[in-house]
Amino acid sequence: MHFSVKSGSPEKQRSACIVVGIFEPRRFSSIAKQLDKISKGYISALLRRGELEGKVGQTLFLHHVPNVLSERILLIGCGKERELDERKYKQIIHETINSLNNTGSMEAICFLTELHVKGRNTYWKVRQAVETAQDSLYTFNQFKSNKKELRRPLRKIVFNLSTRSELISGERAIQHGLAIATGIKAAKDLSNMPPNICNSAYLASHARLLANSYSNNTTIMVFGEKEMKELGMNAYLAVGQGSTNESLMSVIEYHGNPDREARPIVLVGKGLTFDSGGISIKPSDNMNEMKYDMCGAATVYGVMCVALALNLPLNIIGVLAGCENMVDGHSLRPGDILTTLSGQTVEVLNTDAEGRLVLCDTLTYVERFNPEIVIDIATLTGACIIALGHHLTGLMSNQNQLSNELRSAAEQAGDRVWPLPLVDEFQEQLESHFADMTNLGGRPGGAITAGCFLSRFAQKYHWAHLDIAGTAWNSGKTKGATGRPVAMLSQFLLNRSAFSCDESIDK
Structure with missing residues (x-):
């Protein structure tokens, strides 16, 4: 799978899918808050109806959100914001990758690396996301006569970083993570x-x-x-x-x-x-x-x-x-x-x-x-x-x-x-x-x-x-x-x- 990093506003992203986090109980991450403002409260209206609580690993796909260029938005539950640690972060990435891969999203722009994980910097978050993604997609089926292959597997992830100054660190994280x-x-x-x-x-x-x-x-x-x-x-x-x-x-x-x-x-x-x-x-x-x-x-x-x-x-x-x-x-x-x-x-x-x-x-x-x-x-x-x-x-x-x-x-x-x-x-x-x-x-x-x-x-x-x-x-x-x-x-x-x-x- 191909990984890259970029820096940009969520409303300007044109992709098959944008991935953003939702904290428990039904609290927006900063990126989700921007998308909700752009869509004139479309996302918050769904959350008020109980579509997603924000527990770790919960997912909700939104299609054709008003005023958003990307085809879909994946909301992923991140648990309580103050309790987001290394283990939960990797669990969130794992659930994200499985959801994208199993629903035909061949590419996505991921804003999860902008989440605050106590004691961890951008390098760590990007590298762990790469390693976790590759681990989530691992299969060993050399000896199976009937191999199940997805028609539209996930092939590309772009990690969006908060500032352009983090791009060099992010690129190095991808290099190390892939190796x-x-x-x-x-x-x-x-x-x-x-x-x-x-x-x-x-x-x-x-x-x-x-x-x-x-x-x-x-x-x-x-x-x-x-x-x-x-x-x-x-x-x-x-x-x-x-x-x-x-x-x-x-x-x-x-x-x-x-x-x-x-x-x-x-x-x-x-x-x-x-x-x-x-x-x-x-x-x-x-x-x-x-x-x-x-x-x-x-x-x-x-x-x-x-x-x-x-x-x-x-x-x-x-x-x-x-x-x-x-x-x-x-x-x-x-x-x-x-x-x-x-x-x-x-x-x-x-x-x-x-x-x-x-x-x-x-x-x-x-x-x-x-x-x-x-x-x-x-x-x-x-x-x-x-x-x-x-x-x-x-x-x-x-x-x-x-x-x-x-x-x-x-x-x-x-x-x-x-x-x-x-x-x-x-x-x-x-x-x-x-x-x-x-x-x-x-x-x-x-x-x-x-x-x-x-x-x-x-x-x-x-x-x-x-x-x-x-x-x-x-x-x-x-x-x-x-x-x-x-x-x-x-x-x-x-x-x-x-x-x-x-x-x-x-x-």
Whole structure:
């Protein structure tokens, strides 16, 4: 879909539709008030008859309003004016896009970016509108034989801004919003793919295509089982040894910093393309959703798409740790002891605590890049869902400044995280009678003990761990990947790039 910005009076707009807000109870936004004056009270007369109360998400289409050049006006409920926050704003945009798309409005001029959202500026409102619009229109129907296609889908949105001085900021917001929305879509598409298609080789092929599209400053290396065995990545390989699909680790190196020797930011994504649980097999209910155990790798792929599209002035390395946890005679067993790439030994108590075994060798491998920071992203523990539900991503880090940067980026992007403590008492739960540690710390504090396990392999650099088990996908009627936390990590990189030092901070 095409997005643009302009500045102009509502009475001079000639379009298929104008979108304006109505507050509860039946109160006009400033633009709606202008349109009502132009139409000589036509809109207020309708509201007095109870046509629209103004509750969040309510809609009312008006056709051929007197003295208005546009064919239609869409009134959208915005709730109580003083209570309009980030969440409600995105809900309003979502309902607006669905209403326009489902009623044949192929283009519209949107005045909702002129609403006052506490603490947010024009850049934020336009960018969030773009991201929300693209998310609202997302579908994954590659495998449907009968695809439902709208005859007149929404194709163009123009955001009207209060002053011409805001146009540059608005244009930059569209550029960033489209790049991030494209990255989120890429992550969703990968995650939603069925596991008989999306295996480690499929992840590697997408990594190659991405790197080859930006070959001037991007390279790709794919490590197979032979290469990983030579390196000593025994924990990683043990997880995939029960699968007929080869374990492959894809490493994308992007050199955007003018100083090619500048230390890189490394993103590591858990890419379990299907997780049966291994010998410690999972319950059968909802096991189909274990194709989403590669959402960490999909996130890294999506963020790399954003960084390359925006040509960010950073050196970034994205690692897709592809693997499949299956059951056969070669499978990893409870009781096995593994020697990791770091030389530390791990007693396997549960083969369904496999993601940390893949990640621990990957975290050791990336030491060779002398990284400035390392962030791993993983659908790691059900315990994180118990702690934070499906609303917040769990955050653990060995450096407060990095943790604070990620939390700030999460608030800016509306893709929230919550910090969990990595303290010595949890480390004690990983003690083993026979090895340096176990791969399971028990039920109490399960998300934290998983983070503690990873922290033992991240002591040579500043590191953060994002547990996205509760936020990476939805179940039920809205089943599908969410694309989180692509937006948050993209904002983190934008902040690091100093692209957003003025307009994109959360003002």
